[in-house]
Amino acid sequence: MRFAPPLTLLLFLAPVLCGLAAVVLPAFGYFPALGLRDLSLAPLAAFLEVPHLLDSVLFTLSCGLGATLLSCLVVFALFSSFGERGVMRFFRRCLAPLLSVPHAAIALGMGFLFAPSGWFLRAFSPWLTGFEEPPLWLTNPDPYGILYVLALVVKEVPFLFLMTLSAENAANAPRALFVAQGLGYARRAAFCHSVLPMLYRRLRLPIYAVLAFSLTNLEVALTLGPSRPGLFAERLLALANAPDLAQQPTAAAAALFQVLLVAGAIVLWRGGEKMIETCWRAGLQAKKTTGFVMGDTRGGTRGGIRGGISRCNDTLKNMLAGGGGLLVCLLGLLAIALLPLWSFAKTWRFPSALPDTWTLALWSNKFERILAPLWLSLTLALAAAACALLLCMLCLEQESRQKTRRIDKNPNSQTNSQTKAQAKAMVALYLPLLLPQTSFLFGIQILLFSLSLQASWLILVWSHMLFVLPYVFLSLSGSWRSLDRRFALTAESLGCSPARRLVRVTLPLLLKPLLTAFALGVSVSIALYAPSVLIGAGRYATLTSEAVALSSGGDRRIVGAFALLQAALPCFFFMAALLVPRVVWRKRAFMRGLYG
Amino acid sequence: MTKQAAQGCQESHEGLRLEGVSLFLDEQCFVRALDLQVGRGEIVVFMGASGSGKSSLLSYLCGALSSSFRACGRVFLDGEEITELPVCLRRVGLLFQEDLLFPHMSVGENLAFAARVVEDSRAQIRARVEEALEQAGLSAFGARDPHSLSGGQKARVSLMRCLLARPRALLLDEPFSKLDLPLRRSFRRFVFAKIKERGVPTLLVTHDPADARAAGGRLLAMEHLAN
Numbered sequence: 044m045r046f047a048p049p050l051t052l053l054l055f056l057a058p059v060l061c062g063l064a065a066v067v068l069p070a071f072g073y074f075p076a077l078g079l080r081d082l083s084l085a086p087l088a089a090f091l092e093v094p095h096l097l098d099s100v101l102f103t104l105s106c107g108l109g110a111t112l113l114s115c116l117v118v119f120a121l122f123s124s125f126g127e128r129g130v131m132r133f134f135r136r137c138l139a140p141l142l143s144v145p146h147a148a149i150a151l152g153m154g155f156l157f158a159p160s161g162w163f164l165r166a167f168s169p170w171l172t173g174f175e176e177p178p179l180w181l182t183n184p185d186p187y188g189i190l191y192v193l194a195l196v197v198k199e200v201p202f203l204f205l206m207t208l209s210a211e212n213a214a215n216a217p218r219a220l221f222v223a224q225g226l227g228y229a230r231r232a233a234f235c236h237s238v239l240p241m242l243y244r245r246l247r248l249p250i251y252a253v254l255a256f257s258l259t260n261l262e263v264a265l266t267l268g269p270s271r272p273g274l275f276a277e278r279l280l281a282l283a284n285a286p287d288l289a290q291q292p293t294a295a296a297a298a299l300f301q302v303l304l305v306a307g308a309i310v311l312w313r314g315g316e317k318m319i320e321t322c323w324r325a326g327l328q329a330k331k332t333t334g335f336v337m338g339d340t341r342g343g344t345r346g347g348i349r350g351g352i353s354r355c356n357d358t359l360k361n362m363l364a365g366g367g368g369l370l371v372c373l374l375g376l377l378a379i380a381l382l383p384l385w386s387f388a389k390t391w392r393f394p395s396a397l398p399d400t401w402t403l404a405l406w407s408n409k410f411e412r413i414l415a416p417l418w419l420s421l422t423l424a425l426a427a428a429a430c431a432l433l434l435c436m437l438c439l440e441q442e443s444r445q446k447t448r449r450i451d452k453n454p455n456s457q458t459n460s461q462t463k464a465q466a467k468a469m470v471a472l473y474l475p476l477l478l479p480q481t482s483f484l485f486g487i488q489i490l491l492f493s494l495s496l497q498a499s500w501l502i503l504v505w506s507h508m509l510f511v512l513p514y515v516f517l518s519l520s521g522s523w524r525s526l527d528r529r530f531a532l533t534a535e536s537l538g539c540s541p542a543r544r545l546v547r548v549t550l551p552l553l554l555k556p557l558l559t560a561f562a563l564g565v566s567v568s569i570a571l572y573a574p575s576v577l578i579g580a581g582r583y584a585t586l587t588s589e590a591v592a593l594s595s596g597g598d599r600r601i602v603g604a605f606a607l608l609q610a611a612l613p614c615f616f617f618m619a620a621l622l623v624p625r626v627v628w629r630k631r632a633f634m635r636g637l638y639g
Numbered sequence: 640m641t642k643q644a645a646q647g648c649q650e651s652h653e654g655l656r657l658e659g660v661s662l663f664l665d666e667q668c669f670v671r672a673l674d675l676q677v678g679r680g681e682i683v684v685f686m687g688a689s690g691s692g693k694s695s696l697l698s699y700l701c702g703a704l705s706s707s708f709r710a711c712g713r714v715f716l717d718g719e720e721i722t723e724l725p726v727c728l729r730r731v732g733l734l735f736q737e738d739l740l741f742p743h744m745s746v747g748e749n750l751a752f753a754a755r756v757v758e759d760s761r762a763q764i765r766a767r768v769e770e771a772l773e774q775a776g777l778s779a780f781g782a783r784d785p786h787s788l789s790g791g792q793k794a795r796v797s798l799m800r801c802l803l804a805r806p807r808a809l810l811l812d813e814p815f816s817k818l819d820l821p822l823r824r825s826f827r828r829f830v831f832a833k834i835k836e837r838g839v840p841t842l843l844v845t846h847d848p849a850d851a852r853a854a855g856g857r858l859l860a861m862e863h864l865a866n
Contacts, residue, residue, distance in 0.1 A: 554743075
């Protein structure tokens, strides 16, 4: 138990750092496995020779920053405009299911929706557009990356929305809002001045994670990203998987560059934060707060024409904010709904909005084709989530034990500072959220290659765990730390040993958060694409890797089937996490109320 | 004072004994070199403003002092030193403002959770639980969800749970302050009667002078302990 936090960090930081080291050294020409032992800048030079590099980098940056900015805007607009619990509950119900759907499934669904023969055009053809056949448009992939950004926004808005919701509870936002409104600020201005600064501090890490993901993800880039010049992550993957081994140092240089790209983007974003903060502080000093962005400072109590204009303005802004949120919900839900439709369609000619004839043929004929990836995905997800949950539990239990200590004779003991140092070190758990997946997984690939290790199921589980653990920890730590410590103390004072107390009191009380964290772990693992491509080296086909690989093939039925399974599995676990506590605690009123 | 309690005072190795206990948070001293002997069935009352270290002193005595505090001194229970014993081996009972009944167990399971530590057989545990329910005036309530009990009922179950583990000392942290006035009086009488009946040395922390009067024992002000 005492060794749980250091062990977790070791399991964690060691591979991350090794992965990075394994990228940095080959990038400077040191690659003993290939017989390269002299440090040189040749790989960097070779990397800079890659055609259309600058275009690709600028395009990646603009798409990544754009998607993140747009997601933040949609979420903050919703929170600033609607205080009513009903409206927010509506959005929570629509957005929460989207959170569990993997990026790849959303991206594939969006492809189905917006392709020239996609459902969106079908809905308006031929009665409005006059198209009897799909037009020869380039929408998927589109040359401007609009679909790519849109798919990312649809997936990131639910994540940021739920993070904001929990941050709002933690920051006691309603009270601050109430006070500001009492001072005469209108709702939107009150939110922006009094709540947003507090919320943003708590949201910084999730936003940076969104930014890093938007810049570096592979699954959305491969399904929706434009092929020329291509997003940077895509090109990195091509270099990394190049059959010519001499390309590996060049790929390492590219991977190193991707780390710098993300770091640069985060610095850029941080600069933007600073600028807005400076403007905001200057605005507070000014005599009259500008209505720009913030909305009118005063409520709609003014009479006459100006009051009317202000009220009109207010309604318009509410509609914009609500419209943005609704659009995200609608696109996401439509995209998911199209997956099962395709997998059960037999013939589905262009202008019809629904399949002309239905069939189960795909599910019965291709069953064996589907079963192997399904089994691999499921076992990987269960193993990775279970390991991650166990490690998180042990770390959190150890943390709460260290908060109290038995009395030692030596009053100058170091326990206290040690505890604090360890708590700080746990922040490192979040590192894989910010590091580009492709870069350090590629490093681990090089490492395995150098040690002549074969990729195995266990290594795959462990690479999944690297990404699952931060989310499980993020999800579990809040409830664990806020559990009334006196329950544990009371149990132990009754003569119950700490181990028995953990099993009989702490874990049952935390049943719902534990199941939710596990379901989240499963959904993260199922959604992962990069580990199976880079570590598994193509030999381990998961639902996600199959769906992405098939997406360029054109058979929408089988793609639909894979994407559907990929979306359904996490949903199943989340439903279980919701229902199991209700059944187990059907006779315990307090437990049903605990944690909503 | 009952006969038992009087005996406890005479035999100095019985009951709870503190020797030179000091309690610090950073540079601030809450308790300096406190020596105290609490006899069997005796109730010693600590009073003081919030933040004066009352609850921390109780945490220290039950073995769960927050790691930001520093403490030194020795604690004895019936002649045995417990200063470095873990919480679960001390057999020091705790009662807080809130009842802290485990919300995932029934009333009976809550009581059995405490009884199983000292009883051997299932039949004995069941008998002790029945007995405790009866003493709390809740005979038919064993299968009930604790959430469905009234405040006074919960408080009584909580005390009975504490006593079923046969504590060698009791630490009460403002256990009456959440109850309304009439309920507070009757529950206080109930608690004090049980303490005298079983002869448990008890420390009571409170804000309310009425609690201190009802306890009828020694009264210590936290402010005086710091110097």
